[in-house]
Amino acid sequence: MTFTSDDLSQNQKERLAFLELKLYFSGELRRSDIEGRFGVKPAAASRDLALYREWAAQNIEYDQLARCYRPTRDFVPLFPFQPDRVLSWLSQGFGDGLELKLKTLVPYEGPGQLFRPDLTILSALTRALCAQQALTIDYLSLSSGFKTRDIVPVALADNGLRWHLRAYDREHQRFGDFVITRITRVESLPDAPAEHEGLLADEQWLRMVDMELVPHPGLRWPDAVAADYGMNDGVLRLKTRAALAGYVLRRWSVDASPDHSLNSASHHLWLSNPQTLYGVESAALAPGYPRAGATE
Numbered sequence: 001m002t003f004t005s006d007d008l009s010q011n012q013k014e015r016l017a018f019l020e021l022k023l024y025f026s027g028e029l030r031r032s033d034i035e036g037r038f039g040v041k042p043a044a045a046s047r048d049l050a051l052y053r054e055w056a057a058q059n060i061e062y063d064q065l066a067r068c069y070r071p072t073r074d075f076v077p078l079f080p081f082q083p084d085r086v087l088s089w090l091s092q093g094f095g096d097g098l099e100l101k102l103k104t105l106v107p108y109e110g111p112g113q114l115f116r117p118d119l120t121i122l123s124a125l126t127r128a129l130c131a132q133q134a135l136t137i138d139y140l141s142l143s144s145g146f147k148t149r150d151i152v153p154v155a156l157a158d159n160g161l162r163w164h165l166r167a168y169d170r171e172h173q174r175f176g177d178f179v180i181t182r183i184t185r186v187e188s189l190p191d192a193p194a195e196h197e198g199l200l201a202d203e204q205w206l207r208m209v210d211m212e213l214v215p216h217p218g219l220r221w222p223d224a225v226a227a228d229y230g231m232n233d234g235v236l237r238l239k240t241r242a243a244l245a246g247y248v249l250r251r252w253s254v255d256a257s258p259d260h261s262l263n264s265a266s267h268h269l270w271l272s273n274p275q276t277l278y279g280v281e282s283a284a285l286a287p288g289y290p291r292a293g294a295t296e
Helices: 010-026 031-038 042-055 083-092 119-131 222-228 242-251 281-285
Strands: 060-063 068-071 135-141 145-158 163-169 174-179 183-188 208-215 236-241 269-271
Touching: 010 031, 010 042, 010 068, 010 083, 010 119, 031 042, 083 119, 083 145, 119 135, 119 145, 119 183, 145 174, 145 242, 208 222, 208 242, 236 242, 242 281
Parallel strands: none
Antiparallel strands: 060 068, 135 145, 135 183, 145 163, 163 174, 208 236, 208 269
C-alpha cells in the first residue's frame, strides 16, 4: 500500500508522525507512548500502530525481550521532518517535527536556519543518548581535520547558531563538544560506558555559572540596551552551565574583558563579573576574555 498523508485526518497525521519520530529518534516505541501523548484509548493506539506497520513494514520491528517496537536498520521516514523542528521536539518536548501550514496572525519573516543536520546522523546520535551507548564516529574538526573518534554521548546542546553533541572523548580522556553537522558516520560500540564517561562525571556540565550582564560602559545611551533585555536595576542576571557559558557570551556578543575594552558599537553588553568564568573551559570562546582562542 502506497503511503500518502493526504489520506489521513490531521489528528491521524499527528499521531503517526509522533509514532515515527519517537521510533526513529529514541530507538523504541510502546503503545502507551501514543496513549499518553494523545490521550487515546488502547484500541485507537493499536490501530495507529497497525496502520503504520501496513504502510512501512520495513521501518519497524518488535523486540520481544524489551516488549517494545524498534526501528530497523533500513528505516526510511515516511514524513518529511524538518531538522529545526525535530531539534525543538527533542529539546522542548512539544510539536512532532512536522511543519504545520498555519496562517500567521501578523506578517512575519525570520532569517531562517543555516544549520541543517543530516537526520540519519542525528537519529543515530539521539538513539545512542537514550540507550546510553558508546559510539565510533568520523568527525571533521577545524583543528585536526578528519579523524575517527570513540565517544560516549551525554547531552545535546544548542549554542544559538548550531547544535553540538556533548560527549566523552576516549582518545583525549575528557568531555568535549562535537558539532553535529561535522559528524559524517556513526556506529555503535559493544562496550558499555564506564562511570567516569557519564553525564554525572562531566564537571563543566554540572557546574552552574552566574553571570551579570550590564549595558556596555562605552554606550552613550545605556538605557536603550537595558530596555532591550528587560533589565532590573540595569543588570541582566543569567545562570547557565559552565560548558555553555562561552557560547552564550559569544552568541550575544558580550564583552567579557575585565576592563570593557571592546568596541561598544558591536558589543552592547559587558560581563560585569568576569571572575565568574574562572575555571570555565568554554570561556575561551567569550569575546575579550583573556585566554587563548578555542576551536570547535
